[in-house]
Each structure stands twice: as structure tokens, then as C-alpha cells.
Amino acid sequence: MTYIPSKKLTDNAKTVLEELNTRTEPLKPKDRMAIPAQEMPSQDPAVRRCNMEEVATGYTAEQAKLEAERCLQCKTAPCVAGCPVAIDIPGFIQAIADGDNQKAADILKKDTLLPAVCGRVCPQETQCQAPCTVGKVLKDIEKSVNIGRLERYIADWEREQGLIETPAVKPETGKKVGIIGTGPAGLTVAADVRREGHSVTLFEAFHKPGGVMVYGIPEFRLPKAIVQKEIDTLTAMGCKLETNYVVGRTRKIADLLEKDGFDALFIATGAGLPRFMNIEGENLVGVYSANEYLTRSNLMRAYDKERAATPIFDSEKVAVLGGGNVAMDAARTAVRLGAKEVHLIYRRTEVEMPARVEEVGHAKEEGVIFHMLENPKRILSDEKGWVSGIECLRYELGEPDDSGRRRPIATEGSEFEIEIDTVIVAIGNDSNPLIRQTTPGLETNKWGNIIADESGKTSIDRIYAGGDIVLGAATVILAMGEGRTAAASINQMLAK
Amino acid sequence: MSRILEKKQLSETVFQMRLDAPLIANERKAGQFIILQLCEDYGERIPLTIADADPDEGSITIIFQAVGQTTKELAKMNAGDDVAALVGPLGTPTHIENVGTVVCVGGGIGVAPLHPIAKAMKNAGNKVIIIMGARNKELMILEDKMRAIADELIICTDDGSYGRKCLVTEPLKELCEQEPKPELAVAIGPPIMMKFCAETTRPYEVSTQVSLNTIMVDGTGMCGGCRVTVGGETKFVCVDGPEFDGHLVDFDNMINRLGSYKKQEAGTHRCRLDAI
Ligand SMILES: Cc1cc2nc3c(=O)[nH]c(=O)nc-3n(C[C@H](O)[C@H](O)[C@H](O)COP(=O)(O)OP(=O)(O)OC[C@H]3O[C@@H](n4cnc5c(N)ncnc54)[C@H](O)[C@@H]3O)c2cc1C
Ligand SMILES: Cc1cc2nc3c(=O)[nH]c(=O)nc-3n(C[C@H](O)[C@H](O)[C@H](O)COP(=O)(O)OP(=O)(O)OC[C@H]3O[C@@H](n4cnc5c(N)ncnc54)[C@H](O)[C@@H]3O)c2cc1C
Ligand code: SF4
Ligand code: SF4
Ligand code: FES
Numbered sequence: 006m007t008y009i010p011s012k013k014l015t016d017n018a019k020t021v022l023e024e025l026n027t028r029t030e031p032l033k034p035k036d037r038m039a040i041p042a043q044e045m046p047s048q049d050p051a052v053r054r055c056n057m058e059e060v061a062t063g064y065t066a067e068q069a070k071l072e073a074e075r076c077l078q079c080k081t082a083p084c085v086a087g088c089p090v091a092i093d094i095p096g097f098i099q100a101i102a103d104g105d106n107q108k109a110a111d112i113l114k115k116d117t118l119l120p121a122v123c124g125r126v127c128p129q130e131t132q133c134q135a136p137c138t139v140g141k142v143l144k145d146i147e148k149s150v151n152i153g154r155l156e157r158y159i160a161d162w163e164r165e166q167g168l169i170e171t172p173a174v175k176p177e178t179g180k181k182v183g184i185i186g187t188g189p190a191g192l193t194v195a196a197d198v199r200r201e202g203h204s205v206t207l208f209e210a211f212h213k214p215g216g217v218m219v220y221g222i223p224e225f226r227l228p229k230a231i232v233q234k235e236i237d238t239l240t241a242m243g244c245k246l247e248t249n250y251v252v253g254r255t256r257k258i259a260d261l262l263e264k265d266g267f268d269a270l271f272i273a274t275g276a277g278l279p280r281f282m283n284i285e286g287e288n289l290v291g292v293y294s295a296n297e298y299l300t301r302s303n304l305m306r307a308y309d310k311e312r313a314a315t316p317i318f319d320s321e322k323v324a325v326l327g328g329g330n331v332a333m334d335a336a337r338t339a340v341r342l343g344a345k346e347v348h349l350i351y352r353r354t355e356v357e358m359p360a361r362v363e364e365v366g367h368a369k370e371e372g373v374i375f376h377m378l379e380n381p382k383r384i385l386s387d388e389k390g391w392v393s394g395i396e397c398l399r400y401e402l403g404e405p406d407d408s409g410r411r412r413p414i415a416t417e418g419s420e421f422e423i424e425i426d427t428v429i430v431a432i433g434n435d436s437n438p439l440i441r442q443t444t445p446g447l448e449t450n451k452w453g454n455i456i457a458d459e460s461g462k463t464s465i466d467r468i469y470a471g472g473d474i475v476l477g478a479a480t481v482i483l484a485m486g487e488g489r490t491a492a493a494s495i496n497q498m499l500a501k
Numbered sequence: 502m503s504r505i506l507e508k509k510q511l512s513e514t515v516f517q518m519r520l521d522a523p524l525i526a527n528e529r530k531a532g533q534f535i536i537l538q539l540c541e542d543y544g545e546r547i548p549l550t551i552a553d554a555d556p557d558e559g560s561i562t563i564i565f566q567a568v569g570q571t572t573k574e575l576a577k578m579n580a581g582d583d584v585a586a587l588v589g590p591l592g593t594p595t596h597i598e599n600v601g602t603v604v605c606v607g608g609g610i611g612v613a614p615l616h617p618i619a620k621a622m623k624n625a626g627n628k629v630i631i632i633m634g635a636r637n638k639e640l641m642i643l644e645d646k647m648r649a650i651a652d653e654l655i656i657c658t659d660d661g662s663y664g665r666k667c668l669v670t671e672p673l674k675e676l677c678e679q680e681p682k683p684e685l686a687v688a689i690g691p692p693i694m695m696k697f698c699a700e701t702t703r704p705y706e707v708s709t710q711v712s713l714n715t716i717m718v719d720g721t722g723m724c725g726g727c728r729v730t731v732g733g734e735t736k737f738v739c740v741d742g743p744e745f746d747g748h749l750v751d752f753d754n755m756i757n758r759l760g761s762y763k764k765q766e767a768g769t770h771r772c773r774l775d776a777i
Binding site: 210211212213248249250251254255256277278279281283287288289290291293294296297300301305306309312313314315316317318319389390391437438439 | 524525528538540541542543544545546570571585586587588589590591718719721722723724725726728729730735740751753754757758760761762764765766
């Protein structure tokens with residue numbers, strides 16, 4: 006990926022569109038596939054390394070129209086099967102091509118509550134865009150129709166026009182639903198249950214709602230204002246929000262049901278327990294979990310050194326361990342906080358990296374140094390107990406393992422050291438045990454995830470669960486999808 | 502948001518506040534803490550022990566030493582002002598049991614978190630011996646409250662301005678040498694004091710609990726910033742603690758980690774404080 010300035014992208018789009026507009030006969034599939042895939046305009050890497058503002062600035066109207074014209078409107082619509090919530094993709098794209106943005110927005114809203122978020126953060130290349138016919142024919146997944154970017158375009162258009170209306174709420178039923186956790190799963194249930202006229206209270210442990218979308222995913226990838234807008238809509242619908250409220254500590258689940266009169270509860274507490282590598286030196290000064298590093302920077306705004314009371318390391322040389330979205334976010338945050346060198350260390354190759362392709366590209370453009378097929382053995386300490394370096398081993402890929410990915414095998418005697426002062430461990434999250442430990446009878450699996458059936462119901466009556474606490478660390482769209490399902494069964498139960 | 506109901510100054514740098522927090526007052530047990538924040542956008546989240554609670558009034562009491570930005574700002578607030586965010590009760594409550602004789606050792610501000618534990622130990626039927634230490638007489642807090650609980654109270658100061666002129670480890674050692682020796686020691690204070698208390702009791706095999714005051718962010722097990730090494734394993738102080746077996750804690754590592762932000766806190770933060 007080489008950086009193309011936004012101006013050039015938009016100028017190119019205008020030229021192509023003018024040409025198309027001169028044509029009289031309808032476009033044939035061949036013509037559509039000849040339209041160049043529209044790159045996402047973004048901030049210049051040299052500039053954005055020093056700011057927290059959003060990197061991808063969004064399609065222009067011309068680009069959106071052109072990208073929409075690339076869609077073949079396949080009868081079988083394989084893309085829809087790739088989307089976890091089965092959005093009517095050809096439908097909304099046709100509306101854009103027809104110039105009817107409002108219709109596109111309405112189609113999206115039928116299946117997703119958070120199009121501005123999902124358009125930005127879905128791993129499209131493994132979901133809706135993976136089976137896209139255009140990508141298949143052109144034999145390049147990067148040439149698939151950019152469904153996510155179009156989704157974002159419409160969501161942003163609607164928001165910026167001030168067209169988002171507060172959804173209608175049915176007359177009060179007198180039934181009370183409590184939602185624990187305000188990530189995508191919790192917010193979705195709140196909206197769907199409130200619409201039916203039930204009273205809704207959202208409980209959030211932190212002082213700000215939004216879950217990972219606020220404390221984990223950085224501003225430069227998902228502006229906080231977008232998430233806040235969703236929360237404002239919920240409060241406008243009459244949902245109550247209780248922040249600084251840790252269910253299990255401030256109040257137990259049983260008390261909410263028995264003493265506080267909640268008719269149903271939805272647990273959406275996410276996967277908030279950082280995994281460490283259990284290697285020597287992991288508790289030295291200068292080793293962070295990605296959760297801590299990102300929370301300090303995002304939620305506590307430590308990047309705003311002038312104003313924020315929460316400190317964060319002034320690092321010179323950083324090592325980030327891992328290859329997922331969390332690792333990319335941590336590495337790119339370290340760049341923005343002023344680190345001179347950021348090394349991303351991953352034990353497989355780029356092909357196996359679970360991060361979104363776009364984030365990997367952006368991280369490279371911003372100067373993150375990728376170390377593939379390497380893994381840390383121990384973290385080295387100076388005489389004061391602070392991180393001074395990291396010792397790694399080189400790896401090679403062996404036979405595929407259970408996950409179908411080729412298993413990395415350490416090359417003996419290949420140890421080498423990198424001099425660094427900060428380590429960020431980003432190798433994944435397990436589920437937080439707090440609710441499980443304080444709620445007798447709530448069944449969990451061996452990883453500590455709450456067990457819920459296909460309707461979102463747990464082992465306890467009137468208690469539902471969804472999102473990462475059920476799935477293990479997953480995605481925003483899956484959490485939202487689970488929320489939709491659980492909300493439907495909660496509404497059904499309460500209607501009885 | 503939580504209203505300050507009352508404020509008292511206990512010494513030059515130590516303050517006591519009663520806060521309106523009905524849910525927390527109702528649930529909290531000895532050994533638990535809260536996290537508070539003075540501004541939801543830019544404020545730091547700092548942990549403070551719940552020194553006392555009144556479920557009927559719906560209030561909790563905190564006692565804190567003004568050491569840095571947040572605690573100094575808090576010290577300037579008064580009854581009627583609101584603390585922007587208050588969350589709790591956090592942490593695992595102290596395991597309270599009648600074991601026989603318990604020595605409670607409090608150093609400096611550590612007496613504040615020690616008080617509810619000593620009280621609960623007494624109510625459980627233990628004989629409670631309290632050792633209180635401070636640099637000098639002016640810094641000694643909660644003496645009356647502790648005296649009301651203690652079967653025996655020993656006071657020491659570093660400079661001899663009050664009670665015995667010695668460190669708290671000296672009377673602790675004497676008690677361990679007595680027969681019968683105490684069944685349990687609970688030591689709360691500066692990390693270095695807890696470390697030496699644990700070293701003092703170790704040869705006598707007197708089980709010793711310490712309460713660790715690591716740096717925290719969320720206080721719910723989400724970030725791992727509070728982690729310490731206990732018996733070779735990594736533990737999260739906010740959920741697995743704050744109390745641990747003092748004989749197993751790697752204090753040197755904990756003390757190092759507490760110093761993580763010394764540079765930043767001494768630099769930019771300090772300048773802004775002086776400007777206030
Ligand atoms: C750094 C990072 C980057 C990511 N990037 C992407 C991406 O690009 N694309 C993507 O699709 N997914 C991404 N993910 C994953 C995605 O964010 C999650 O799958 C999704 O947010 C899960 O939603 P959820 O509603 O289950 O829970 P969460 O978003 O985790 O929210 C849970 C909420 O519950 C609160 N809570 C926890 N316990 C309690 C309690 N006891 N009482 C009250 N409240 C409680 C938490 O404070 C939190 O606010 C990323 C995750 C991280 C950490
Ligand atoms: C479970 C728990 C219970 C606590 N209970 C009490 C209490 O009842 N009363 C009380 O006065 N304090 C208590 N503390 C310590 C208190 O949290 C810190 O004093 C406070 O965070 C300092 O914040 P600050 O912004 O004022 O200072 P900062 O500007 O953040 O720091 C000032 C100085 O204090 C050091 N420091 C920072 N955080 C801590 C910390 N957590 N512990 C010790 N030193 C620290 C810094 O290294 C720096 O030198 C407790 C800590 C924990 C973890
Ligand atoms: S598969 Fe691709 S081309 Fe076909 S309808 Fe879906 S987005 Fe359009
Ligand atoms: S929600 Fe995600 S997967 Fe579904 S169409 Fe939108 S970007 Fe694709
Ligand atoms: S303070 Fe974050 S895990 Fe303990």
C-alpha cells in the first residue's frame with residue numbers, strides 16, 4: 006500500500022465519474038468491473054503520526070457513487086451471507102448508485118444499529134467483502150466492492166445532515182430491563198428493548214459508556230463523538246444510564262432481580278481480562294497490557310499531556326507483542342505518543358495476522374517496524390528493575406494446527422536482543438470473572454465465558470447474555486448481532 | 502457524582518471526608534476500597550480505602566494523605582462540593598475470623614485502612630493488639646478510634662516525639678518472641694514498612710497479611726496495571742487483593758512499579774499544581 010493524497014483520489018474519481026455520465030447505454034458488468042476500486046482518502050502519514058484525529062477521512066460523494074456503480078447486483082448476493090447480520094448489501098448500494106442516500110440509510114438501519122461504527126471497524130476482508138463476486142472475478146480481495154466504506158459513507162452522511170431521528174418508543178409497559186455493560190451488545194439491546202416501551206437501565210463500571218469502542222479502539226480509528234451520538238440517542242429515547250456502577254460489587258445480580266424489581270437482565274460485560282505471556286520480566290516497570298496502555302491513552306486521555314492527570318510512559322523504543330487489532334492500535338498509539346521506534350513482534354507471518362488489513366497497512370505507513378516469525382523469550386531489565394530490552398527467538402511455520410493456521414515452531418539457538426524501554430502485551434483477552442464469581446448458578450464454559458443458548462438465554466431464568474462475554478474476544482458486529490437476538494427474546498418473554 | 506458531607510483535617514497533610522454513597526455504604530466490607538475521580542474528562546482515577554461506612558445515613562468515610570495532584574485537589578474541596586465520579590466497593594473483603602490474638606500494625610496513613618479491619622477483627626472475638634507508627638506526633642492519626650478497639654495499644658514515632666522512639670518492627674518483634682505468640686499480624690502502611698514487617702514475622706512463622714497500594718486504573722481486573730508478584734505468580738491487586746500473604750509478596754518489584762511515573766508526576770504535573 007502506498008499513500009495517495011486525498012486530493013488526487015477525489016480528482017481521479019471526478020474524472021472517471023464525468024466519463025461515466027456521458028455514456029447513454031446502461032453499464033454492463035464488464036464496464037462496472039473496469040471502474041477502479043476507490044481508495045479511502047486519509048491523512049498524510051507524516052502528519053497523522055503526530056495527531057489523534059481520524060486517519061481515514063471518508064469517501065466523497067463522487068467516490069461513493071463510483072464505488073456503488075462497481076456492484077454487480079448479483080442475484081445470489083454472496084456478500085450478504087458474509088455479513089454476520091445479513092445486511093441487504095445490494096439494496097443499500099443500489100440506493101447510493103441511484104443517489105437516494107436516505108433510502109440507503111433506511112435499509113442499513115433495518116439490520117444494524119451501528120453502521121458508522123461497523124463501516125469503520127468490521128474486518129470486511131474476512132466478512133462481507135470476502136465472497137464478493139467482483140473481488141472473485143478480479144482475483145483480488147482488495148478489489149471487492151468496498152461495502153464497509155459505503156456503509157460508513159451513508160452513516161456519516163445521515164449524521165452530518167442532522168437527519169438521525171430518535172426512534173419512536175411504544176407506550177410504557179411498566180416492565181424493567183437492566184443491561185450490564187455498555188459496549189455494542191449492551192447498546193443494541195437497550196435500543197431494541199426500549200422501543201417496545203420497556204423501561205431500560207444501563208449499568209457501566211467505567212465513568213463513560215461505550216465499552217471497547219471508547220476505552221480500547223483509539224480516536225484515530227473510531228472518533229468518540231460517533232459512539233457518544235449513539236448513546237445520546239438512547240438517552241433521548243428514555244434509557245437511564247448508571248455509570249460508575251460495577252454489577253457484582255456495587256450491587257449483585259440477585260439483588261437487581263429480587264430487590265430492585267428488574268424483570269430481565271442482559272449481561273454484556275465483554276472480554277476484559279488481559280492475557281500475559283508468562284515470561285520472565287513481565288512485571289518489570291515499563292511493561293503494559295494493551296488494555297492498560299490504550300485505556301490510559303483513550304479513556305483517560307493521557308495523550309493530552311497538558312490537561313490529563315493520568316500519566317503514560319514517555320517511551321523511546323517500544324515493543325508490541327501480538328498481531329491483532331489490539332496490537333495495531335497499541336503500536337499506532339505509541340507512535341502518536343512520540344516513540345522513536347515501535348517494533349511489532351508476531352510469531353507467525355503477515356498472512357496469519359488477525360488484524361484488519363487496512364490497519365496493518367496504516368501501521369506500516371506510519372513507520373511501525375514489523376518483526377514476523379519472532380517471539381519474545383524474556384524481557385530484560387536494567388539494574389533498577391526497568392525494561393531495557395527484549396530477547397526474542399526466530400520461528401518458522403510448521404504444520405497447520407486446530408485453527409487451520411500453520412503452527413509456529415521456535416528455531417533453537419536463534420536468540421537475539423532488541424533494545425527497548427517499553428513492552429505492550431497485546432496477545433488477547435479472556436473474560437472478566439467478576440459476574441461469574443458473584444452470581445451462583447450462572448453457567449460458564451472452561452474459558453469462563455457465560456453459556457447462552459441461541460436466543461441469548463443463560464442458565465438462570467430472566468438473565469440473558471451476549472457479546473464478548475459469551476463469544477470470547479470477537480467483533481463489534483457479532484456483539485451487535487447477539488444483542489439483536491437477545492433483545493428479541495427478551496421482548497418476547499416480556500410480552501407474555 | 503457524590504457529595505462531600507463533611508471534611509476534617511487530621512494532620513498537616515491528612516484529611517478525612519464523609520461522602521454520600523448509599524449503595525457503596527450498603528455493600529462494603531472491611532478491606533474494600535473505592536476509586537474516585539475529580540473530573541470525568543481529564544481526571545485520574547485514584548483508589549482509597551473505605552475507612553468507615555454508615556449504611557443508615559448512606560455515607561462512607563475516606564481518609565487520605567495529600568501527596569500528589571488528585572489528593573491535593575481533593576484536599577481543597579469542602580462539604581457541599583461534589584466528587585465527579587465514585588465507584589465501589591472494590592477488592593476482595595478481608596477474611597475475618599476468630600483466630601485468637603491479632604497484631605495490627607499501621608504506619609502513617611496506613612492506619613486509616615487498618616482501622617476497619619482491626620474493628621472487624623475485634624468484633625469477631627479476637628484479642629487485638631495495635632501498633633501505630635508515624636514519623637512524628639503531628640502525623641499520628643485516629644489514635645482515639647484505635648484506642649477504643651485495642652486490647653493493647655503501642656505507639657511509636659521515628660523521632661520519639663510521642664510514644665516509643667523506634668520503628669513499628671521493634672514492638673512487633675517483641676510480640677513475636679512472647680509465648681504464646683500472636684496467631685496473625687496485619688500490617689498496612691508504606692510498602693517498605695510492610696516489607697520489613699513481613700521480614701520480622703517470617704522467622705517466627707506468624708502469618709502476616711499486608712494490604713498493597715499499587716497504582717490502579719479501572720480497579721475491576723481489566724488493565725493489569727495493579728499486578729504484583731505473589732509467590733512467583735502474577736496477581737491483580739484490585740480483584741485478587743488488596744490483601745495478600747506478606748511472606749509471599751515480591752515487595753522490591755512492587756516498590757519499583759509504584760515508581761513508574763515518578764518522572765512524569767514530578768515534571769509537568771507538579772508545575773501545574775503550583776500554578777493552582
Ligand atoms: C483495542 C481493541 C481493538 C479492537 N478492534 C476491533 C475492530 O477493529 N473491529 C471489530 O469488529 N472489533 C474490534 N475489537 C473487538 C470489539 O471491540 C469487541 O468484540 C466488542 O466491543 C465487544 O462488545 P461487547 O458489547 O461484548 O463488550 P465491550 O465492548 O467489551 O463492553 C463491555 C462493557 O461492560 C463493562 N463492564 C464490565 N464488567 C462490568 C460490570 N461488572 N458491571 C458493569 N459494567 C461492566 C465494561 O466496562 C465495558 O464498558 C477490538 C477490541 C479491542 C480491545
Ligand atoms: C487499594 C488501595 C487503597 C488505598 N487507600 C488509601 C487511603 O486510604 N488513603 C490514602 O491516602 N491513600 C491510599 N492509597 C494510595 C492512593 O491511591 C495514592 O496516594 C493516590 O493514588 C495518589 O494520587 P495523587 O494523584 O494524589 O498522586 P500522584 O500525583 O499520582 O502521585 C504522587 C506520588 O505518590 C505516588 N503514588 C502514586 N500512586 C500511588 C499509590 N497507589 N500508592 C502509593 N503511592 C502512590 C507516586 O509515585 C508519586 O510519588 C490506596 C491505594 C490503593 C491501591
Ligand atoms: S457480491 Fe459484491 S458485487 Fe455482488 S451484490 Fe454483493 S457487493 Fe455487489
Ligand atoms: S456490518 Fe460489517 S460485515 Fe456487515 S456489511 Fe457492514 S461492514 Fe460488512
Ligand atoms: S487496576 Fe486495572 S486490573 Fe487492577
